[in-house]
Amino acid sequence: MSISSRFAVGIHILSLIAINKGGVNSSEFIAGSVNTNPVVIRKIMGMLKNAGLVKVRPGIAGAELAKDLSGITLLDVYKAVHVVQEQELFNVHDNPNPACPVGRNIQNTVVPLLLNAQLALEKNLEHVTIEDIIKDIANKEKISKE
Amino acid sequence: MSISSRFAVGIHILSLIAINKGGVNSSEFIAGSVNTNPVVIRKIMGMLKNAGLVKVRPGIAGAELAKDLSGITLLDVYKAVHVVQEQELFNVHDNPNPACPVGRNIQNTVVPLLLNAQLALEKNLEHVTIEDIIKDIANKEKISKE
DNA sequence: TTACCTGTAATCAGGATAATTACATCAAGA
DNA sequence: TCTTGATGTAATTATCCTGATTACAGGTAA
Numbered sequence: 001m002s003i004s005s006r007f008a009v010g011i012h013i014l015s016l017i018a019i020n021k022g023g024v025n026s027s028e029f030i031a032g033s034v035n036t037n038p039v040v041i042r043k044i045m046g047m048l049k050n051a052g053l054v055k056v057r058p059g060i061a062g063a064e065l066a067k068d069l070s071g072i073t074l075l076d077v078y079k080a081v082h083v084v085q086e087q088e089l090f091n092v093h094d095n096p097n098p099a100c101p102v103g104r105n106i107q108n109t110v111v112p113l114l115l116n117a118q119l120a121l122e123k124n125l126e127h128v129t130i131e132d133i134i135k136d137i138a139n140k141e142k143i144s145k146e
Numbered sequence: 147m148s149i150s151s152r153f154a155v156g157i158h159i160l161s162l163i164a165i166n167k168g169g170v171n172s173s174e175f176i177a178g179s180v181n182t183n184p185v186v187i188r189k190i191m192g193m194l195k196n197a198g199l200v201k202v203r204p205g206i207a208g209a210e211l212a213k214d215l216s217g218i219t220l221l222d223v224y225k226a227v228h229v230v231q232e233q234e235l236f237n238v239h240d241n242p243n244p245a246c247p248v249g250r251n252i253q254n255t256v257v258p259l260l261l262n263a264q265l266a267l268e269k270n271l272e273h274v275t276i277e278d279i280i281k282d283i284a285n286k287e288k289i290s291k292e
Numbered sequence: 293t294t295a296c297c298t299g300t301a302a303t304c305a306g307g308a309t310a311a312t313t314a315c316a317t318c319a320a321g322a
Numbered sequence: 323t324c325t326t327g328a329t330g331t332a333a334t335t336a337t338c339c340t341g342a343t344t345a346c347a348g349g350t351a352a
Contacts, residue, residue: 001149001230001339002237004309008256009239016248026328033246034239037311042329058329059318074259084147091148091340093155093180100179102162105283110154113220113279117270124266128259137251147308150340172297183342188298204298205349237309 006081009034010044014053014072014130015137017065024062044081051080069131078125089121090114152190152227155180159190160199160218160276161283163211170208190227197226215277224271235267236260 012034017025027038027045034041045063048054053072056063065072078084092111097103158180163171173184173191180187191209194200199218202209211218224230238257243249 001147002234003147005237005239006309007236008252008260011256012239012242012248012252015252016246019248028328033243033249035241035243035249036239038329039312039331040310043331046330056329057318059320059327061319061328074263088148090153091151093151093158093182093341095181096158097179097181100162101287102158102165102283103179103181105286106154106158106161108286109279109282110157113274114154117220117267120270121263121267124263133255133259136255137248140251140254141247152340174297184298185300185343186341189300192299202298203349205296205351207297207350239310 004081004083006044006047007078007083009036009040010048010077010081011074011130011133013041013044013048013063014065014077015133017054017063018069018130018134019137021064025064026061030063047081048077051076053077053080069134070129072130073126074128074130075122075126077130078122084118087115087118089118150227150229152193153224153229155182155186156190156194156223156227157220157276157279159187159194159209160211160223161279163200163209164215164276164280165283167210171210172207176209193227194223197222199223199226215280216275218276219272220274220276221268221272223276224268230264233261233264235264 013030016033027041031038031041049056052066054063055066096106159176162179173187177184177187195202198212200209201212242252
């Protein structure tokens with residue numbers, strides 16, 4: 001099991017739009033940087049648009065950020081691209097045997113614990129913004145030029 | 147995307163073995179409580195055995211815990227049943243374009259952040275033991291009898 | 293020997309992913 | 323207005339994982 005790369009691609013897209021501000025961020029241009037098909041980019045871009053992170057219009061080439069860099073967290077992206085259903089990171093078997101003490105209690109016992117773990121993950125993602133990513137990339141570029 | 151229910155079933159199995167201590171925990175018995183096929187149980191049991199959490203022997207009915215209840219954490223179970231590959235909860239697209247400043251840095255920038263989030267999840271699981279689960283089940287049973 | 297268990301390979305349907313083709317729709321310039 | 327080139331989306335495909343199931347090899351004890 002692995003969380004879809006849509007998430008990482010979403011981060012890539014937003015970072016690229018931010019860094020290439022002024023340039024024309026068409027789906028083909030972005031696909032070239034991500035190294036995938038433009039349709040894949042447009043699909044993910046649609047999700048980012050629905051989440052209010054990005055402005056795109058049919059027929060007009062290019063995309064812009066709809067929010068300030070520092071106002072977009074990785075959690076925003078994660079939720080936007082629907083890589084994990086709400087409260088469903090962990091799958092729990094259903095229909096355990098109600099005639100068994102373990103069977104009839106396991107769900108109520110385990111589900112809150114797993115939700116808690118999922119929450120810990122998501123809280124962590126909330127503390128990083130696209131601005132942080134951009135700064136890190138700029139930093140790495142600077143270092144490599146030295 | 148969803149993390150395989152093997153994890154929840156693994157917890158179920160260990161809890162059942164603990165509570166039914168003294169009884170014969172055959173794969174068929176456990177399957178009856180989980181409500182699945184005995185082969186599914188045996189496969190997961192094999193993983194729990196490889197991880198040193200459980201003792202089972204070919205030909206002999208029943209399984210026992212190989213460790214103390216309080217010494218088995220949810221993280222132990224999670225790792226035992228291989229629901230998430232080491233350091234691969236998040237999938238990152240490969241071969242981004244090295245000719246692009248974002249493309250050539252995105253992996254080195256994003257991977258550590260995602261690993262960090264995965265670690266937050268796993269740390270959380272480490273703080274809960276099978277003993278906690280058993281106590282919670284016992285508690286819920288007691289309440290429901292009142 | 294018989295009966296019953298564990299271990300495991302093989303198969304199957306169902307669902308998700310990522311890539312791709314095809315096409316409808318829209319906007320702007322010649 | 324017509325052409326060009328972009329976005330939006332449906333449909334298809336190969337690949338992979340899951341969970342259930344059948345089948346059978348091998349172990350253990352009465």
